[in-house]
Amino acid sequence: MPLSGTFASTAQVAEALGVGVTTIKRWVDEGILPAQKTAGGHRKLSSADVRRLAREGRLPQADLSRLFPTARSTPATPDDFRERLGVAALGDDVESIRSTIVGAYHAGLAMEVIADKIIAPAMAQVGREWEAGRLAVIHEHRITQACVAAVFELKAMQRSHAQASRPLAIGGAPEGDHSTLASLLAAMALNDCGWESMNLGPHTPFSAFRSALDQFNPKLVWFSATHIADEATFMNEYESFYREAQARGIAVAVGGRALQESVRTKMNYTMFGDGLTQLTAFARTLNPPAQSPRRRSK
Amino acid sequence: MPLSGTFASTAQVAEALGVGVTTIKRWVDEGILPAQKTAGGHRKLSSADVRRLAREGRLPQADLSRLFPTARSTPATPDDFRERLGVAALGDDVESIRSTIVGAYHAGLAMEVIADKIIAPAMAQVGREWEAGRLAVIHEHRITQACVAAVFELKAMQRSHAQASRPLAIGGAPEGDHSTLASLLAAMALNDCGWESMNLGPHTPFSAFRSALDQFNPKLVWFSATHIADEATFMNEYESFYREAQARGIAVAVGGRALQESVRTKMNYTMFGDGLTQLTAFARTLNPPAQSPRRRSK
DNA sequence: ATTCAAAACGTCCGAATCGTCCATTAGTTT
């Protein structure tokens, strides 16, 4: 009678609480931790219970974000995380924002899913609330900062797979666009699907992109445009850049909130995407994975 | 000896601080050192907390690097790290930038030292090279991104389990200033010296700071001004904000490259600092550290 | 249905930590 709940394995709980696996097994057997057992004797701990007990101070807590449901026991649905992030954001709960995003990553969700299905909707919601005057600027800033910090934390975790011979992608946000998050997520998503990515960050002039073509010879350049300061100048510079890239056979991917249809139709590009899902899909066609470079997602 | 990194045992902390195990146990029981306990009663000390307290000078400091596995056998003088970071930055070696900054933190250097003595000089050097045309924009962007990422990585490590009531500081960069690093470092430095800090990030309008006064009732507000878009508007809004803060008895600390003497002399503030060393020193006078576990000496 | 690798199981046992007591040391007072 497996009820629909979120379960964690002994190893996960051990890591979350900062103790050894054997200790978790003992605690369960002694009734300190509630758990159910499968027919074969494997312990299934309810992550909600563990989180509750840890918060009550009865247990140490190393990183509770590791306790979120995994793809193994319950299909980790991005919607759950999106929901949770929305609640955390509107409630101005900075710690929950962090643990939700980090938890989503630990649950094995791909970077582009975290970006498109979890963070983007939540930030859009925040934007709407802000425009409607139901959310003060200060909260919007806190939330943004929390998201950026969480994603940088993921970046630090991601730093592991350093294998050579990966194609290079360079990107950033154009001059006048000061948003950090979108371009950072793009870099990480590309990283996650087998590319070497170089993020130039926000407010990067086209001259930097141009010199990147020669200096690093990337296979792909991405533009993440959340905001465009001066459309005419942007178009001008962009077109000139695009011609140079095209002459070298370098793909140019563009995306971002600022590129609505009215703008987009006037641009040339190799690929456009409303989100990172399209970007990574495109990147995979450029550089089809030999084996399976994705993170574990069993 | 699991040494998860986030937790340390009494023996490890004892060795790191150069005291006996019994003393550590007593300090924990007396609340001098924050710790969590396992179900079986074993103490788990957060290495971040220990490091923070040790840096505050409230604890003896024998060899902090023993608490942190990655730190190894490097004479930990700030100058060494500054040198290394300078070389890494000018050489566009992103991975070295990261390892130098993270290494400095692991070596037990205080956040304000890392900011003032290591990162700031390196970034100033980068700025000079850039102005002299010896460094392309793209490198300047890469270097900045690498530093930001590294500091965010430190932020993730800094998460502390100590819930003791700490005074609140709120800060950020004013509207028009899009630099992330300075304000982030300020937040972390304050965090590191016993404050609860809330970083509103770059490009924060004064209205947000004003509403922060009422909503969160901080004891300190910091402004990190790396760049000022419109001096007249800035002055105007700032003065109005300062009056409100003063009326509430809230300290206002200002700093940053943009506040040269010509600007500064026209401003009112509770405290000005060229770097974070001054900010943390000031913060400590506002909130002097509690009683010391060391022997009394007059 | 069968196969297979990853993960979890149970058990054992050395090592680490616990709480307590008490001798030693450092700093202060008489």
Add this chain to the structure above:
DNA sequence: AAACTAATGGACGATTCGGACGTTTTGAAT
């Protein structure tokens, strides 16, 4: 100088923890 107090840390037996081992379960792919 002697007495006193406070803090320290070593030494116990008892308890808890966690790594290692070979075995079993699990889930997914064949």
